[in-house]
Amino acid sequence: MGSDSIQLYNTLAGRKEPLSTELPGRVTMYVCGPTVYNFAHIGNARPAVIFDVLARLLRHDYACVLYARNFTDVDDKINAAAAAEGVGIDAITNRYIQAYHEDLAALGVESPDLEPRVTEHISEIVKLIQALIARGHAYEAAGHVLFHVPSYSAYGALSKRKPEDMLAGARVEVAPYKRSPLDFVLWKPSTEDQPGWASPWGRGRPGWHVECSAMIGKHLGKTIDIHGGGQDLIFPHHENEIAQGTCANGALYCRTWVHNSFVTVDGQKMSKSQGNVMLVRDLLAEAPGEAIRLALLSTHYRNPLDWNDRRLSQSRATLTRWYTSLARTEGEAHADWSETEPDGEVLEALRDDLNVSRALKRLHELCHLLEQAGTAEKVQQMARRLRASAGLLGLLQQPVQTALTALCGKSVEPGTRRMPTEQVEALVRQRQEARRQRDFARADALREELELARVVIEDTPQGPRWRRASEVMT
Template identity: 50%
Template structure:
């Protein structure tokens, strides 16, 4: 099955075909670095890291860029509140973001552009928009004229009137139309600013991504990703700027992940239910957080809860348990992922189905004859690698697990022998206790006339 991706622009799944054969260019919006990131910020990083892994397995030339927004009004406010230089604050939280994302087993993107390093490109793009009649200068500001673009709103599927009704739009006397958005704005003396043909100032947020994409990936890219909340206004405005300035299609496939809810409620500042990644990492291994984020399809909402994390941890314990039971079996380092597993990922990155296939492979590995175990173990590891999991040594994994190590095959067999003896001694309470002990470790006993068999859940 060829890779298919859901394109927000068309509203349907489409076969993925890059602009240039065997060459993929992907950009994902990164964080605005004024604080530690929450689990909602981590979801696009994990989702598109998984897509990046899949693309690298199928195409020889893949470039993935994820930016850092290091100039923004929120950063300026945080720096003032904390009495810190803006550059120092943004550098500190950029590093914190890199550390948190690495803890979730995310690969480092090929390009990490910083907004403050691309002011010449931003000014150049504004000049192109002015020259082509898509922007105008007024009162030290430069604004994009949304009415100059005939299909403005096509990405988010809104009319201009709908967008104005549903958005908090700054109504200013220098705007020709209330929906026009800022490309450049003046800076006060105590605010960061750069010289420009329109006076000292700083760029609008939407412009930053457009300029960085053009510089590093070109006028037209294959995939642009981010959270659903960015569809409007950020991505809609990115599309407007880039299409109008470059005179070319901007993005071939727009992809957006769903929201993260906390214990069934939308994560929001007003509810105070943000879950910071760094705080969660004090309680859970990063691989558990990653597994939990991949447990639902990326386009659906994810209900993030303690139960979900516990379930993710148990699932990883089970999979690592199977790997520990066969850790002495050598495998071919060039092994490929399972074909059914790959088909799930090729179907618009269907990670829940792919995770189910991991468990199927593991169960087959447990039941297989010795001659078949190397192939199945290799398939399990190669498939896990595409999801960014199961790459640790099993013993290392269990040493960091709750309450110590998961039970080994030898220990399971010893407990089964003890349980059989307990039943002979009519110590049924102990026999039941052993069954429950094993069940708690993810081991299911199956009694029959031939004896007791066991399997991991």
């Protein structure tokens, strides 16, 4: 596959560009992971799911993919949580790293190749800071080491902010030991009751920004191909990463910067004060992980995603329809579906800056083709194609009956008794009335019931039309 086949929106360039890699056939990607002092919420889950899809696409197109996602396991919030419980920071971070792994596994997120932790890279962090001091980009003051922002002329390129404008708009109290108000901390002293490590500047701990640059340097090299994370990290975190990495190594830090947008809940910003922080594990008690995953993918990654009950209900109904169609092949010889090449249109959509909406539209079409298949051989062929294509999105990877039981509490057996026409039409009328009254949850539930009976319903400007999915011909 050519290196220019995948197009991604590069935040640094401000436009969509062909993916460029340092080595042909090999791509490196680093994504900022969580600070582990609490359970993951859907704002944490969105980038994990999005970059999981990107990693799946990269692995399809490239012979070698090296994907790293870190854990920030030393931080003032972690320190506060540990102090409140009277335990070491390891007790807090290990607990929430395990919970994070459990939650993401339930969402179908595959493990990255590397999961570096900050506390395991203190020596690399110290060496990076020493290199910055030696090159004249950092200085020691009052027990701190700071990066001197004016020493890097390209500062602000990622966030499109000019240093002079940032200085003019600064309203924060500036530490007296800073040479410039924009300078940021690379190393800070620790008190006796705070976690700390020995360093040339005394016992202390790293600043937030330097951690990722050091881990990238150790595991992925001086220049990486893709750096990902949430939009909230563009400034100051990723801006500061570029400054550190470029100045320490004298080389390009990253070729392509990819950022996902925010998550809101029923139109409101998610925050503790609003009481609307949606934890992944709480949602998993209400819905299958695959439905949550599809809901998180239902809006383009660069657009804000509003989380609400209707979105989750629609995702559940979509998966129910797809798995119900696949139920026609359950028990048949389709174990080799994972070796099937994904559909070309799904691949084309994902290569176009992860156009998941277009990919999902094609999956609906593939499901329709499966339902229309007239022979057992054609059914198997279309089922394999649907599974392989959905696999790029991390969907339809479960046994059919297991998935349907999770989605709607009951399985579907191939050859399910036909629902009488009078009952079908009654349910269609009930669903239409529910839609008229904007009771979308009820409408989706009725659609699920019809799909379980292998009745396909299509909404048209003239009203709903229904038909039975074709029976398998042997």
